[in-house]
Amino acid sequence: MSYKSKLRNSIVATCATLLLFAASTASAKCKFFVDMPSVTTGEHVRWTKWTGFTLAITTNPYAYMTGISEGDRKYLGLRIRKSYALPRIATKEDLDRSIVVPAGSDVFFQMADESIIKIQTDLPATGDADFVVHNAKRYDMTADAIVKVPLTAENLSALTAQRVLRIRVGAESGDLDFKFGKKGSKKMGEVLKCIQ
Amino acid sequence: MQGVLASLWLLGCGATSAAECKFDSHSTDPETGVTRHATKYVGIATMMAKDFGAVQAVSIGNDKFLGIRLRAMNHFPIPPELNINLNASSEKYKTGRYDPRLKTVLQQFEQDAAFVPKGSTLRLTLEDRSVVVLRSTDYRKTRSQGWKPQSDGNDGSNFRILSEVHALYPLDEVMINALTSRMVTGVRMETAGRYYEFASRMNDLYPLTIGKKNGQQLQEALNCVLQIKA
Numbered sequence: 001m002s003y004k005s006k007l008r009n010s011i012v013a014t015c016a017t018l019l020l021f022a023a024s025t026a027s028a029k030c031k032f033f034v035d036m037p038s039v040t041t042g043e044h045v046r047w048t049k050w051t052g053f054t055l056a057i058t059t060n061p062y063a064y065m066t067g068i069s070e071g072d073r074k075y076l077g078l079r080i081r082k083s084y085a086l087p088r089i090a091t092k093e094d095l096d097r098s099i100v101v102p103a104g105s106d107v108f109f110q111m112a113d114e115s116i117i118k119i120q121t122d123l124p125a126t127g128d129a130d131f132v133v134h135n136a137k138r139y140d141m142t143a144d145a146i147v148k149v150p151l152t153a154e155n156l157s158a159l160t161a162q163r164v165l166r167i168r169v170g171a172e173s174g175d176l177d178f179k180f181g182k183k184g185s186k187k188m189g190e191v192l193k194c195i196q
Numbered sequence: 197m198q199g200v201l202a203s204l205w206l207l208g209c210g211a212t213s214a215a216e217c218k219f220d221s222h223s224t225d226p227e228t229g230v231t232r233h234a235t236k237y238v239g240i241a242t243m244m245a246k247d248f249g250a251v252q253a254v255s256i257g258n259d260k261f262l263g264i265r266l267r268a269m270n271h272f273p274i275p276p277e278l279n280i281n282l283n284a285s286s287e288k289y290k291t292g293r294y295d296p297r298l299k300t301v302l303q304q305f306e307q308d309a310a311f312v313p314k315g316s317t318l319r320l321t322l323e324d325r326s327v328v329v330l331r332s333t334d335y336r337k338t339r340s341q342g343w344k345p346q347s348d349g350n351d352g353s354n355f356r357i358l359s360e361v362h363a364l365y366p367l368d369e370v371m372i373n374a375l376t377s378r379m380v381t382g383v384r385m386e387t388a389g390r391y392y393e394f395a396s397r398m399n400d401l402y403p404l405t406i407g408k409k410n411g412q413q414l415q416e417a418l419n420c421v422l423q424i425k426a
Contacts, residue, residue: 039322
């Protein structure tokens with residue numbers, strides 16, 4: 001085999017490897033931590049891996065998102081985390097009311113063109129809360145709630161069409177606002193494409 | 197020769213599968229004649245966690261239950277109106293000669309520390325993100341022990357109580373089917389005063405989850421009690 005043909009073969013092999021690698025990277029983007037039929041409904045359930053879009057160090061509350069598909073229904077899952085201090089030991093009432101987003105609450109998406117997409121939740125979300133006692137004077141609470149925002153095909157295409165600037169979740173104790181950076185917005189597009 | 201080998205292999209398989217079902221206790225009620233089998237406990241919290249939990253599958257007669265053992269540390273503030281500083285009275289507490297007012301408060305704390313009233317929930321999150329909610333049948337309380345740690349910056353105004361509670365949650369066919377076909381990833385237990393979330397893995401990107409190995413062990417335990425016929 002001549003030198004030229006050897007070179008050509010090696011170039012072809014390298015290109016093929018690169019193409020394969022690119023394809024595998026592209027398909028690896030959609031990672032699911034739940035991908036199985038539901039034991040209760042039998043529908044196929046998919047949850048993409050949680051993706052952070054707010055800076056946990058500087059923001060409180062902060063949030064993660066996931067794309068959820070349950071049969072034909074699609075959701076944007078927002079996992080909201082809030083930490084705060086209490087002047088006393090938490091009661092059961094404190095733990096129960098840490099984050100409450102009743103069914104029918106409004107979730108607003110502010111888009112890059114300043115338009116607002118309003119979606120109502122169809123399921124209630126209650127936070128799981130726990131507290132840490134550092135000493136007799138400090139009681140730190142952390143609460144964790146997963147809010148499922150139902151998405152129609154129309155909403156899904158609207159949310160992926162342009163950048164999202166902010167999300168506002170109407171919780172019982174007041175609105176919870178989350179700001180999106182450029183990266184966060186891009187991640188949201190990727191997450192939603194995985195369940196489309 | 198081959199037949200002998202095959203039977204030896206089969207015997208080996210039988211022994212292995214039987215060895216998987218480890219029972220902690222089995223007893224028969226002398227009055228009713230009902231037999232109770234309980235598998236060994238499966239730990240669902242690591243040393244890193246604050247509260248320790250363990251679950252077991254229980255069969256009483258024809259009924260199947262999920263049993264849970266919780267060991268938890270609770271903090272109680274000493275009512276300021278009593279004006280008792282535990283640091284000042286720690287020596288007396290050690291010797292049992294503490295202020296009688298404190299004794300009354302402690303007794304109340306020990307009662308409230310961790311008990312499971314009838315109808316309390318045990319929420320199990322499965323790997324497909326579906327949720328199974330079990331309800332306890334009756335009031336459960338075992339022992340609790342109060343103590344005041346000496347070296348954690350405690351200024352003497354709060355008290356710690358270590359409690360242990362065992363509770364049983366009945367399982368129906370639908371629940372058993374769900375729990376044996378999907379692995380449990382999260383356990384949240386309700387007691388009179390608060391909730392306990394069990395975890396063996398703490399990852400910021402995921403809600404607290406119990407590990408895969410523990411989940412599999414729990415499924416195995418449930419399968420073991422399903423084989424028991426009254």
